[in-house]
Amino acid sequence: MSDPYQDNRGNKDASITNPHGRGTMSAGTASGERSRTQDAYLIGDSMTGGYGQGPDILHDCTIAVNKGEIAVIVGPNGAGKSTGMKAVFGMLNLRKGAVRLDGEDITALSPQDRVVKGMGFVPQTSNIFTSMTVEENLEMGAFIRRDDFRKTIEQVYELFPILGDKRRQAAGELSGGQRQQVAVGRALMTQPKVLMLDEPTAGVSPIVMDELFDRIIEVSRTGIPILMVEQNARQALEIADKGYVLVQGRNAHTGTGKELLADDEVRRSFLGG
Ligand SMILES: Nc1ncnc2c1ncn2[C@@H]1O[C@H](COP(=O)(O)OP(=O)(O)OP(=O)(O)O)[C@@H](O)[C@H]1O
Numbered sequence: 001m002s003d004p005y006q007d008n009r010g011n012k013d014a015s016i017t018n019p020h021g022r023g024t025m026s027a028g029t030a031s032g033e034r035s036r037t038q039d040a041y042l043i044g045d046s047m048t049g050g051y052g053q054g055p056d057i058l059h060d061c062t063i064a065v066n067k068g069e070i071a072v073i074v075g076p077n078g079a080g081k082s083t084g085m086k087a088v089f090g091m092l093n094l095r096k097g098a099v100r101l102d103g104e105d106i107t108a109l110s111p112q113d114r115v116v117k118g119m120g121f122v123p124q125t126s127n128i129f130t131s132m133t134v135e136e137n138l139e140m141g142a143f144i145r146r147d148d149f150r151k152t153i154e155q156v157y158e159l160f161p162i163l164g165d166k167r168r169q170a171a172g173e174l175s176g177g178q179r180q181q182v183a184v185g186r187a188l189m190t191q192p193k194v195l196m197l198d199e200p201t202a203g204v205s206p207i208v209m210d211e212l213f214d215r216i217i218e219v220s221r222t223g224i225p226i227l228m229v230e231q232n233a234r235q236a237l238e239i240a241d242k243g244y245v246l247v248q249g250r251n252a253h254t255g256t257g258k259e260l261l262a263d264d265e266v267r268r269s270f271l272g273g
C-alpha cells in the first residue's frame with residue numbers, strides 16, 4: 001500500500017469504483033464533469049431556500065451522487081449540510097433549483113413519496129425510536145412495504161451482527177455506534193436505490209467510526225449510491241468518490257475526494273492543515 005489513495009476506498013471491485021474519480025482539479029471543473037453532475041443519479045441542483053418564511057440558508061447549492069459512488073459533504077458547523085440533505089429529501093421548500101432522481105424531477109414530492117421512489121434517509125438527530133426494540137425499529141423502517149421483509153431484516157443482521165444479538169433490546173439501551181447502525185439498518189429496510197446519511201459517525205469513537213465507514217463501504221458495494229454528511233472530513237474524503245465542501249450554504253469546493261485532500265486551500269481551511 002504505497003499510495004493509500006491509489007484506490008479511493010481500498011476497493012478491489014473495479015466495477016463499482018468510479019473510473020472518473022481520478023482526474024485532476026481542472027478536469028473536475030471542466031464542462032464534461034459538470035454535465036456528469038447534472039445527469040447524476042440523485043441531484044439537488046442549484047438549490048436556494050430556507051426554513052418556512054425564514055432567510056435562505058442554501059444559496060445555489062448543488063449536491064449529487066452517481067451510481068457506484070460515495071459522495072461526501074463536509075464543511076463547518078452551520079454551513080447548511082443538514083439543510084442541504086433535508087432539501088434533497090423534500091423537507092424544505094426550495095425557492096429555486098430542483099431535485100432529480102434517476103432523471104425524474106421530484107422537486108414537488110413529499111418525503112414519503114421520495115421514499116417510495118427509492119430514497120433512504122438517515123437524519124442527523126432523532127433517527128431511531130429509543131423505546132422500541134431494535135427489531136421493531138427495523139420493522140418500522142419497512143413501513144412502505146407490503147411484501148415479506150423478513151429477508152431484509154436478516155440482511156441487516158448480516159451487515160450489523162450486533163443488531164441481531166440485540167434484536168429484542170430497546171434501541172435506547174444501545175451504544176452510540178450501535179444506535180447509528182440501527183438508524184442505517186432502518187433506512188435499508190425499504191431497499192432504497194440511494195442512501196442519504198447525515199453524520200453517521202457522530203459521537204462515536206475513532207475505532208467505531210472506522211467500523212461504520214467499513215459497513216458504509218460494504219453497503220455501497222451492494223450497488224447503493226451513498227450521499228453522506230461527515231464531520232470527520234479527512235477520513236470521509238478518503239473514502240469519497242466525490243466531495244463537496246459547503247460554506248454558508250454555498251458550494252465552496254467540489255472535486256474527487258482525492259483532489260480535495262490534495263487541495264492546499266481545503267487542507268488549510270477545513271482539514272487542519
Ligand atoms: N429547523 C430549523 N429552522 C430554522 N433554521 C434552521 C433549522 N435548522 C437549521 N437552521 C439554520 O440553518 C443553518 C444551517 O444549519 P444546518 O443544520 O444545515 O448546518 P450543518 O452544516 O448541518 O451544521 P452541523 O455541522 O452543526 O450539523 C444554521 O444557521 C441553522 O441555524
Ligand SMILES: [Mg+2]
Nearest residue numbers: 081082083124
Ligand atoms: Mg448538520
